[in-house]
Structures are given as structure tokens and as C-alpha cells.
Amino acid sequence: MTTFVDRVELHVAAGNGGHGCASVHREKFKPLGGPDGGDGGRGGDVVLVVDRDVTTLLDYHHRPHRRATNGRPGAGSHRTGADGQNLVLPVPDGTVVLDRRGNVLADLVGEGTAFVAGQGGRGGLGNAALASPRRKAPGFALLGEPGEARDLVLELKSVADVALVGYPSAGKSSLISVLSAARPKIADYPFTTLVPNLGVVTAGETVYTVADVPGLIPGASQGKGLGLEFLRHVERCSVLVHVLDCATLESDRDPVTDLEIVEAELAAYGAGLADRPRLIALNKTDVPEGQDLADIVRPDLQARGYRVFDVSAVSRKGLRELSYALGAMVAEARAARPKEAPTRIVIRPQPVNDTGFTVAREGDGLFRVRGAKPERWVRQTDFSNDEAVGYLADRLARLGVEEELVKAGAREGDGVLIGPEDDAVVFDFEPSIVSGAEMLGRRGEDHRLNELRPAAQRRREREAERGLEEFDPFEPPE
Template identity: 80%
Template structure:
């Protein structure tokens, strides 16, 4: 049973923010020394980081649920809660991050490349931070925000310059073992290779990587055999090398037909039409193999292929092949556009951007308020505390939500929902002519409620 895993579904959850603290400073002869509740700590992020020492997603296959730590709540005496610790998940070079619908979120290539898969929640403000000249002693604090939870898919696409493709037992593993220092498993039965093998080849001043992709068979692009699982590993290569067996023991196969079948599978998979191809006729150290190579070489060259006759066992023709691949890889690298220096793009908000929208939902018969600020404020509000609810009303009014509700046609008693359809806070709207701390009576009370 192989220990190589190149596709997993991962369930990540960032840490929740700690709640703020509502506290009043007390000491001898000074029982009400003012608010001193500290802020809650930030929840930890879930971060994916490329580590070239990691070559498989096996760890996440066995443990797909990962969660960062929560932020600690604030405390009295102006003590802020401790921030949650970020959870760093090391992934192989070439990992693609997708959402559940298959949309690409990030393509992680290069040592140290990072992606924040889950954003930690903000910590809630304590009543010391909420105090003002008008609200001298708030009897409430803000709640910490929940951390971001999401399901993502990780797919590994091998980062290699050259990909060896061909039928099972065509000699791909033997070829990569003599071209590089890689030591793949080699045997004389089909599907010996169950995982992509990666090797580093040096040809003159050029150093390139070469991948041995597990054997393809007819129907691989539709899921037959191992091909569909590993075809993604040829997507990043600069050149495709068809390894053809000129000494096959199967009477119903011949190298040219094998080439046509593999090309058809690559065509159906898609996205590889622009890659240059090289044909390697392997096992020419066998007399019958050399005779067959002499027969089919003119036909292959007539098709426009560059053909090399090699023997991985006898080490024939390997130097010419290695330098030819180095030349193609060098040309591909030179043709790639130079990476531009990082530019900072400033996108100022529109002058008329209020930061939220108000729309009428006929199906639910409510006016729906959507926006980053209103939804965050609702999540941070303790609805068991009347003063906290009044503070939320003040903030929404200052943001202009009530004005927009009036313009949208809302009347007293109409339903207003803040948030998405699945997770919204709904209340009956009562427009106010004034808002602010002057509406407060005794601490913890609000005349509007």
C-alpha cells in the first residue's frame, strides 16, 4: 500500500477571538475607579507554507481536521487576553488550493510561499477601550469574533521540467534512475511505479528536474488505471518525453500504437498541446529492440518528433538525450517572462461607497443589510445586555443604516435582517430621531428598549 497521497480534502478552522472584559477598577476608598476591562486576544490563523522537505499530503489524509488556538478573554486591571497561536501547515512544493466548487484559491510554488487558509477572529474590546467622554463607564464589552472555518481541497502537481510518460513497464523508472540519482522501484511487471518519482539531472551548466509519471493505459483520462490520478503531475513540465518499449513481450502492442494512444489520452486531458515532445526508443540493447527501432524511427521523424535510441540497462545514448533535454528546458526558461518587482496597488474606495447595502428581500419580507462593518458589529454584540444592544444601534445609526432604510422605503415595524440569509439577526425596526450616550439612563439601561 503506497504512502503517497496527492489529493486531500482539508477542514480548517481558525481560532476564535477572545471576549472583551467588562470590569470596574476597585481599591480601598475608591470602589468605582472607572472601567478597566481588557481586550480579548486575536484568534490564531491557519497558514499553509511550502516546505520542499515535504513530498506528500499523507499527514492531512490521516488527519483532515485542523484548528488553530483561540484568543484568550480580557481581564480586569486592563489586562488584554493572549493572542491565539497560528497553526502552520507545511505542504509540498506545487500544491494547489481549491474550494469545494473547484475554484483555485492559491497555487503554492516555491520554498516559503504562504497562503492564509483561515483568518483568525478579532478579539472583542473591553469596556476600558469603549469608554468615552459621554459613555464614562460602559457596563458591557464586545464579544470576540469567530474564526474563519472552511473546507478546502489540496492537490499536488509535481514541479518538474521534464515528464516521462508511457505505458507501464516501458522503462521510465530505469531511465530516471540512470539519468539522475533517484532510486525508484524497478520490476518486470506492470504498474511497478505507484507514485511519481522526481530526480535532478545535471547536463553541462544546466540543472533540471525530471519526473517519472506512473504508467498510462487507454482510458486513463476517464479514470482507468492510475493515469487520471497522476496526469496532473505533467501539467507544469516544459517538455514531454514519450518512452516507448521496443522490446515488448505483448504481441498486440507496438511502439507507434502506444505513442498514438498516450497522445490521445493527453489530448483528452487537455492543456498540454503546446509542450514540445521527444520520443525515446528504449531497450535497444536487445537485438529485436534495435531492429524494431530501426524500422519505426523514419516514421516517427516524419511526424516531426526528435527521436533518441537509448538503453537504460546498457547506458547507451543517455548523454545525447540528457543534453537535448537540457537545451529544450533552457529555451523554455528563457522564453518565460521575467517576474516583475512587487508592485503595491492602491484601490481607493469610491466617494459614494457607504460600506454596506440595503435591499428588500421579497421572499423573506425583510430589508436586508449587508456589509463588512454591520455584520462584524452584530457578531460582536452581546444581545443579553441592553446597553450593548443600544451601543450597536448607535454605531449603525452613525454609519447611516437608518438613513438608507428610510430611502429604501422601510417603515416602523418592518423586519430588518443584518447578515446573510443563513446567518442573520432579524429585528423589528423602530426609527429613532436621536442616538448616542445621552439616551442612556442608569448603567445597563437604554430608554429605546
């Protein structure tokens, strides 16, 4: 059964915003007490957070679809809907978030580092919030915005200071087991290590982590064997240790050839691995033949500029010297690492000539409007409500969309698309209509109030005949 997963596809969906409420306050003798519809609640976000107790992406391998809760709709009496709960997904330290095209969206390193993978939709405004001196009793509310849905790829790159690299069965797992408290699987057949193992080593005052990377073979950088799958775990390491087998039973192998092959694969993989400081550990020198071979190849390796250590995981020969040498190299790399720059707030003011939208001709009699505001307003509109459509027309007219369409050559009856190609709303361009409110009557008037005025006028006449001056004009007629 799989217990370690370092690459998964994750499908996240944030919560939708709750719809606003269209409600009118009613009580005895006041059938139209004013709009009192509440706003909808905000949808929950999907957030990735680094958790030190999580070491694998296995949970998302089994359950790749995650969704936050939706916001609740508003209600009458100015009651706002409840916000949806954020969905927090713990990920291992060193997780890289990419989109489907391979673009890096976030590199999560450090306990508590967070990334909002899906933004929750905003709740729609109720008709109480939409009321104005011109529109005293809106008979509509705005819809909640849909939550953001994204397809992501999560890749785990181990956060370690030292990486042990080499051929399969070179003794890397044995070395990490005696250098630290790690207990990897050890056997006498190739590709025993199927997952990277991490161990913590203390050398004097320096504490660092060591990663045992699965064995590399020729063609690993192109995907042969397990190399390409786990070479990403070497990217973050500051120091590389070539573990060379001096007691191999294969007649066509020797430490120098193994070193050249592994170096060629690291160079082919790239990611700056060619510039990392490295040293060589000639392993299995407790065997007489291994020590003899180490004595033969040591001068050649030193002539190439490498520091060479004779080690043995069985007898623990040379391990103290190796651990302290690695500690010094790690400390030097940490000292040379640039300090984090202070957080700066970048202010990007909007240009004065930026309308916030664009109009482009896409064919004969077809125009497309793109922009954050128009697209958001379309998503918030209930097209089954004529008054809501009129309100949308008012907003687009004030923004200048109709004027720009005329400048672009749009004529009456042309098609106007608002939104992206896969989810656009189509309108017929009617430049003679200045605003949507004209479709419903004069601005500031409500047809429900108009229906009551004749009855109120008759009651005013009756009360005047009786000599009464104070009366409620909106009281239902007898």
C-alpha cells in the same frame, strides 16, 4: 499502506478572538474609579507554508481537521488577553489550494511560499477602550470575532522540468533510475509505478529534475487506469519525453500506435500540454528485436518532426546523448520563461458614495442588510446586555442603516436581517427609536453614577454646615 497522497480535503478553523472585559476600577473610597477592562487577544491564523522536506500530503490524509488556538479574554486593570498561536502547516512544493467548488485560491511554488488558509478572529474591545466623553463608564464590552473556518482541497502538482510519459511497463522507471539517483520500484508487470518519482540529472552545467509519471492507457484523461490521477503532475513540466517500448510482448501494440494514443490523452487532458516541446526515446534497443523495430519506426517518427533517440536502461546505450539533449531543451525553456514582474502595491480607494452596506427587500415586510461593518458589529455584540444592544443601535444609526431602510420602504414592525442567509440576526424595525442610547437614558450618563448623586448631595449639605469645602462626592455615605 499508503505512503504517497497528492490530493486531500483539509478542514481548517482559525482561532476565535478573545472577549473584551467589562470592569470598573475599585479601591477604597473610590467605588467607581473608571472603566479598566482590557481587550481580548487575537485568534491564531492557519498558514500553509511550502517546506522542501515535505513530499506528500499524507499527514493531512490521516488528520484532515486542523485548528489554531483561540485568543485569551481581556481582564481588569487594563490587562489585554494573549493572542492565539498561529498554526503553520507544511506542504510540498507545487501544492495548489482550491475551495470546495474547484476555484484556485493559491498556487504554492517555491520554498517558504505561504498562504493564510484561515484568518484568526479579532479580539473584542474592553469597556476601557469603549469609554468616551458621552459614555464615560460603559457597562459592557465587545465579544471576540469567531475565526475563519474553511473546507479546502489540496492538490500536489510535481515541480519538475522533464516528464517521462508512456504506456505501462515501457521502461520509464528504469530510465529514471539510471539517469539520476532515484530508486523507483521496477518490475515486469503493468502499473508497477503507483506514484510519481522524481530524480535530479546533471548534464554539463545544466541541472534539472525528471518526473516518472505512472503509465497512461486509452481513456486516461477520463479517469481510466491511473492516468487522470497523475496527469496533473505533468502540467508544470517544460519538456515531455515519450518513452516507447520497442520490445513489447503484446502483439497488438507498436511504438507508433502507443505514441498516438498517449498524444491523444495529453490533448484531451488539456492544460497546455499540446504545446510543450517533446522528443522520443525508443527504449529497450539492447534486445535485437527491439533494435530492428526501432530502425523500422524511426523514419516515420522523424518525418512527424520528432527528435528520436535509441536508448537502453540495461546497457545505458544513448543515455548520455539523451540527457544532454534534455538539458539543452530545459535551458532553452528556462531562458524563454518570462521574468517575474516587480511587486506592485495596488491602492484601491473606497468610493466617496460607498456606504459600506446594502439593503435589499426579500419579501413582504422583510429586509436584509449586508456589509462588512454591520455583520462584524452584530458578531461583536452581547445581546444579553441591554447597554451593548444600545451601543449596536448607535453604530448602525451613525452608519445610516436606519435611513436606508426607510428609503427602501421599511415600516415599523418589519423584520430586518443582518448577515448571511445561514447565520443572520433578526430585528424588529422601530424607526421611532433614533438611537439605542435613548433606551437607557440620556447620553453620557451612567445609571450607577445617578444612584449615588442623592447621597452625595446630602453629604455636601452636611459638610457645608460644618464649614468644610473639600470633600469626595463619591465617598460612600455614613
